[in-house]
Amino acid sequence: MFSLALINEFLGMPPNASAEGYQVDHIIEFSHWFMGALFIGWWIFFIYCLWRFRQKRNPVASHEGVTSGISTHLEFAVVLIDALLLIGFAIPLWAKRVEKIPDEKDAIVVHAVGQQFSWNFHLPGPDGTFGRRDISLESNSNPLGIDYTDAAAKDDLTALGELHVPIDRDVIIDVSSKDVIHNFDIPAMRMAQDAIPGQIIPLWFKPIKTGNFEIVCGQLCGLGHYGMKGMVVVDTPADYQAWLKERRELSGNQTAVPPLTRPPGEPPPGPTPGTVAPPGAPKTNNPGGG
Numbered sequence: 001m002f003s004l005a006l007i008n009e010f011l012g013m014p015p016n017a018s019a020e021g022y023q024v025d026h027i028i029e030f031s032h033w034f035m036g037a038l039f040i041g042w043w044i045f046f047i048y049c050l051w052r053f054r055q056k057r058n059p060v061a062s063h064e065g066v067t068s069g070i071s072t073h074l075e076f077a078v079v080l081i082d083a084l085l086l087i088g089f090a091i092p093l094w095a096k097r098v099e100k101i102p103d104e105k106d107a108i109v110v111h112a113v114g115q116q117f118s119w120n121f122h123l124p125g126p127d128g129t130f131g132r133r134d135i136s137l138e139s140n141s142n143p144l145g146i147d148y149t150d151a152a153a154k155d156d157l158t159a160l161g162e163l164h165v166p167i168d169r170d171v172i173i174d175v176s177s178k179d180v181i182h183n184f185d186i187p188a189m190r191m192a193q194d195a196i197p198g199q200i201i202p203l204w205f206k207p208i209k210t211g212n213f214e215i216v217c218g219q220l221c222g223l224g225h226y227g228m229k230g231m232v233v234v235d236t237p238a239d240y241q242a243w244l245k246e247r248r249e250l251s252g253n254q255t256a257v258p259p260l261t262r263p264p265g266e267p268p269p270g271p272t273p274g275t276v277a278p279p280g281a282p283k284t285n286n287p288g289g290g
């Protein structure tokens with residue numbers, strides 16, 4: 001069956017997997033068809049001009065130019081359609097995304113923290129409250145700097161690179177970054193959000209298909225940017241509970257001795273190998289590093 005949506009597939013977009021993604025798909029479809037029409041229109045105009053203003057027929061240049069108003073009308077129509085796309089569709093869609101965040105009580109809430117070059121996830125655990133995080137506690141064994149002396153942190157779960165969420169539940173991901181600007185992008189959910197140091201910005205969606213969906217970093221964040229990938233696994237509710245149980249068992253082992261400070265001898269998180277420090281950056285004294 002012919003479908004307008006074929007253009008998205010043709011251009012390589014993965015099939016949509018979230019309840020809200022269709023709105024994004026529609027605006028992308030419309031924009032692509034509109035660009036396609038403009039592309040053909042301008043080509044016809046270009047070829048017409050080559051023929052109409054050929055030298056044989058116009059040996060002397062006309063310095064007066066076009067006298068009819070048709071090109072003005074055409075250009076005005078293009079501006080009008082562009083304005084309609086922006087004001088009528090894009091801005092309201094964006095406003096809906098940033099204003100109508102689902103209630104946290106009924107949603108799965110996760111913190112995603114970007115770093116060169118991976119995604120860390122922090123889950124609140126059974127008590128539903130996130131434990132305190134402190135940048136001074138960050139280490140290789142505690143990349144999120146979770147303060148395990150905080151009562152709310154005792155049951156918290158962490159995951160690196162792979163996040164599981166249940167199907168048909170609203171998911172809110174609070175996106176932030178430890179170092180540079182990253183972008184938390186799940187193409188199949190049609191969701192992307194910049195991860196900005198010092199800011200926590202929510203992104204939300206409702207997955208409607210089970211399966212594995214790639215997370216990519218959508219901002220060129222350093223030499224390892226190409227490898228900054230992750231996975232969102234959309235599970236059935238039973239599989240999701242099983243994953244939580246597994247994470248709980250794993251983190252139970254990890255936090256048997258809660259690290260109050262950085263383990264002795266472990267250097268503070270410094271530049272990752274492969275990262276080029278910006279010009280003028282202070283030299284780090286990493287005892288272990290070069």
Ligand SMILES: [Cu+2]
Pocket residue numbers: 114115117181182183217218219220221225228
């Ligand atoms: Cu990145």
